[in-house]
Each structure stands twice: as structure tokens, then as C-alpha cells.
């Protein structure tokens with residue numbers, strides 16, 4: 294076991310004093326990590342004081358600006374050289390962080406009175422989850438997940454971080470979110486430290502919760518916290534904003550979790566990825582529902598972790614997201630995309646739920662996001678997937694024995710009827726062979 298660096302000891306002490314629960318939740322690496330007072334702090338000091346010559350930055354300059362290649366510069370002529378080629382701050386561009394925070398407050402009325410940290414920029418949401426795993430997960434820690442999930446959670450938390458995953462069925466017998474199964478799993482986990490991950494709108498089904506379900510989830514978490522358990526609750530809001538059904542809650546569960554109990558530490562991971570139609574830009578955000586006195590040392594720890602892996606998210610990607618969010622026409626363009634996705638979602642639901650397909654599959658409830666998921670009644674999902682791909686050039690995702698996920702987000706509305714007709718034809722063929 295390594296000796297802790299004095300800076301790490303100081304950060305730990307500050308966290309322990311201001312929020313004992315956050316300290317209890319830290320992993321061994323989380324306790325060890327810190328941001329050394331090295332090149333970054335010397336550069337920051339020089340940026341303020343070096344008015345004659347600044348020979349600190351590990352970049353090349355020319356005529357007082359950044360040296361660059363015209364061949365790439367020509368592709369983004371309107372952005373500043375710094376905004377394209379400069380290193381972004383480790384935790385992200387300050388203005389982008391502020392802008393995303395404003396966006397979260399606007400979209401989440403429950404956050405109005407709550408404590409919300411300045412979002413930290415990560416290189417996509419996957420990076421955010423990996424950072425959380427490093428900061429909070431030790432081998433053997435329990436992570437509570439439903440049985441239907443975005444598969445990358447397993448790679449990040451189980452394979453990499455060695456968490457022990459405990460699952461509950463996502464749906465109850467009435468095909469609603471299984472709040473009692475969730476509660477039961479929490480109650481049965483006797484650990485003093487628990488990790489919980491919730492994702493609505495949900496991948497793979499597109500399920501979104503209503504207010505009653507949201508309250509039941511919060512109540513279950515608070516009940517476990519009341520019994521002395523420290524709980525990190527991760528909220529995966531990849532598809533936030535893409536709600537198409539008036540019966541579900543049109544804001545994140547995160548808002549209801551912030552401040553719900555001193556033992557509960559909520560963190561919201563969301564992104565430009567899906568919400569801003571910027572998948573490959575790799576810009577996402579991580580926001581905590583904790584006080585500033587705890588956030589400061591925690592940011593230092595996250596700076597250390599980021600410095601040691603990506604060293605920061607892409608500058609040009611952050612600039613593109615920020616400039617887009619400030620641009621005229623931004624809100625209208627987002628609304629336009631939303632309307633298109635909503636039309637596809639409603640069409641896909643209508644077509645897939647048609648009574649002529651009832652003997653072949655059941656459609657899992659879907660209210661939001663990019664996907665819907667069929668529960669095949671007798672065919673193997675993997676077999677159907679292979680036939681669909683090989684014989685009809687139609688790509689779907691097989692999940693478990695009977696789940697077939699269809700991303701209507703990338704189907705034209707006019708093709709949806711045909712897509713489900715082909716799926717039905719293949720399933721009938723698989724069933725009869």
C-alpha cells in the first residue's frame with residue numbers, strides 16, 4: 294500500500310469534514326488521487342504574471358498566436374485558433390460548464406432550490422462513468438442494476454472496476470418499472486456502501502418513469518440510507534429531453550435525489566452525445582448534488598484522474614458545443630429534431646403494437662429516447678437478428694434470449710411500417726423452421 298501524498302491527505306480531510314458520506318464512498322484510488330502542483334499550476338501562475346515572455350505552455354506559437362496547419366484551419370475558419378487547437382482546461386471550458394449548468398436548471402424545475410455543482414466536462418459519458426468507477430468503486434463493492442441495461446456498464450463497473458453486480462428485473466408483472474424489486478434489492482444488500490445506477494429514458498426499451506415511480510425510487514433509496522447505508526446514485530441521463538409521452542416525468546430523477554438524505558450522493562451523467570446530436574464529438578458532463586465545500590476537493594481529485602487518463606476533453610469539440618448552444622436558431626433546430634424523433638417514436642409504437650403482430654411479440658412500454666424493444670414470444674432473438682441481417686440487410690440488436698432492440702431514431706418514418714413487416718416475416722420463418 295502506497296503512502297498517501299500530503300495533498301491527498303489534505304483533500305481527504307476536507308471531504309471527510311464537509312461530507313462524511315462522500316468520504317466513506319471513496320475508493321482506495323479515490324483516497325489516493327490528487328492533482329500535483331506541477332506544470333499545470335506553474336503554467337496558471339505564469340499566465341497571470343509572465344507579461345514579457347511566457348515559456349511555460351507546451352504548445353508552439355508564431356506571431357503571438359498559435360502555430361497551426363492551414364489545411365485543417367481552413368475547415369473551421371470561424372473559430373478562434375485557441376478554441377480549435379489550444380488545450381482545454383482539465384475540467385472543461387469554464388463557459389461551457391456554466392452554459393450546461395444553466396441548461397440543466399432550465400430543464401429540471403426540481404433543481405431550482407437544490408445544490409448543483411458546476412458540471413465537469415468528460416470525453417463522452419463512458420469516460421464519466423469510468424471516472425466515477427475509479428473514484429468510488431473498489432473490488433467487491435455492490436452495484437445495483439436492473440437486468441436490462443446498456444451493456445457498457447458491465448464492462449466499466451464489473452470487468453474493469455470489479456464491482457459485484459446485483460440485479461433486479463426491470464419490469465414487474467404489469468410491465469411497469471419494478472420499483473418493489475428495486476426496493477427489495479436495496480433492502481437485501483446489507484453493505485454499508487452501495488452503488489446504484491438508474492437510466493431513464495432507458496436503453497434498451499425507451500421506458501421513462503412517471504412521478505409516482507420516481508417518488509417510490511427516491512423513497513426506497515432514502516429508506517436504505519436511513520438504515521445507515523452510504524449510497525452513490527448515478528443517474529444516466531443520456532436521452533434527457535427526448536420524452537414523447539405526456540404521462541411520464543419530463544425531467545431527470547436527479548433533481549428529486551439532490552438533498553434527499555445526507556447519506557445519499559447523487560451524480561448526474563449526461564451529455565452532448567445524444568441530446569445535442571454530437572455523438573462523436575465526445576463531450577459529456579458530470580454534475581454532483583453536493584455542497585461547494587465538498588465539491589472543491591472532489592474536483593481536485595477528478596482533475597488528478599482526468600490528468601492521468603485523457604488529460605481533458607477535446608477543445609474543438611467543446612468549442613463546437615458551446616458555440617452551437619449560443620447560436621441563433623439553436624433552440625429551433627433542437628425542437629425540429631425532437632419533433633422528427635417523436636413522430637418516429639409514435640409511428641414505431643403504433644406499428645409494432647398492431648394486433649397482427651401480437652402472436653409474435655410483445656412491445657415493452659416505450660415513452661422516450663431512441664429505442665423500442667420487442668419481447669419475442671417464441672423465436673430466439675439472436676437467430677432472428679442474424680436472418681434479418683443476412684437475408685434482408687436489416688440491422689437490429691439482440692438482447693438476451695428474446696429481446697430485439699430497434700433504434701427507430703435512425704429509421705425514416707416512411708420506412709417504419711416496412712421494417713416491422715420484415716421483422717414479422719423473419720420471425721414467422723424462424724418459428725416454422
Ligand SMILES: Cc1ncc(COP(=O)(O)O)c(C=O)c1O
Nearest residue numbers: 417418419443496531564566577
Ligand atoms: C444509456 C446510455 N448511456 C451512455 C451512453 C454513451 O454515451 P457516450 O457515447 O457519450 O460515451 C449510451 C450510448 O449508447 C447510452 O445508451
